[in-house]
Amino acid sequence: MKIAGAHVVFHRLLKTSSRHSLCAVLLCKRTQSAPTYPGYWSLFGGSVDSGERARQAAVREIREELGISLRAERLNALCDIRIQRGKDRPVLGVRFFSSALDVDMDRLTLKRHPDDEMVEGEGLGWFTAGEIHHMMVRPEDRAAIGIFFAKYGI
Numbered sequence: 001m002k003i004a005g006a007h008v009v010f011h012r013l014l015k016t017s018s019r020h021s022l023c024a025v026l027l028c029k030r031t032q033s034a035p036t037y038p039g040y041w042s043l044f045g046g047s048v049d050s051g052e053r054a055r056q057a058a059v060r061e062i063r064e065e066l067g068i069s070l071r072a073e074r075l076n077a078l079c080d081i082r083i084q085r086g087k088d089r090p091v092l093g094v095r096f097f098s099s100a101l102d103v104d105m106d107r108l109t110l111k112r113h114p115d116d117e118m119v120e121g122e123g124l125g126w127f128t129a130g131e132i133h134h135m136m137v138r139p140e141d142r143a144a145i146g147i148f149f150a151k152y153g154i
Contacts (some may be wrong), residue, residue: 001082005094006058007045007141009078009148010101014126022128023153025145026101027137028065028110028121036085042121042138043096043145054095065121067111074099079147081140096144098152 013021027041034040044065048057055072062070075097084091110121127135129149137145
């Protein structure tokens with residue numbers, strides 16, 4: 001299976017009281033003009049360029065989409081998900097990584113796509129497993145988020 005995409009599950013603990021916290025995942029609301037799954041929530045990442053490794057692609061995509069410089073060794077391998085976008089199209093793989101991200105929300109900004117000035121999304125948010133359950137999330141991202149919460153707990 002060819003790995004064609006690399007995405008990151010960013011997570012952090014949200015304090016609910018002085019003694020309790022919940023794990024949350026950072027998601028991006030896709031624009032209504034997105035070529036696939038418009039208006040859905042998704043993780044951050046994108047295509048793996050020719051000659052590029054998935055981990056390098058994830059670091060590049062995060063820098064392009066959020067303007068965050070992330071060291072590759074901070075990305076923990078999570079899973080590979082197979083996707084097929086059409087009956088006559090090949091099955092491709094998306095490699096998912098996870099990483100803690102303790103950045104305040106007001107410091108996170110969606111950047112414009114370098115090729116066409118398109119904004120990468122319309123909004124950002126931290127969401128718990130319970131909240132994500134009720135949201136429109138891109139299918140492969142939903143699967144990776146489920147694996148993340150199963151592996152690391154809620």
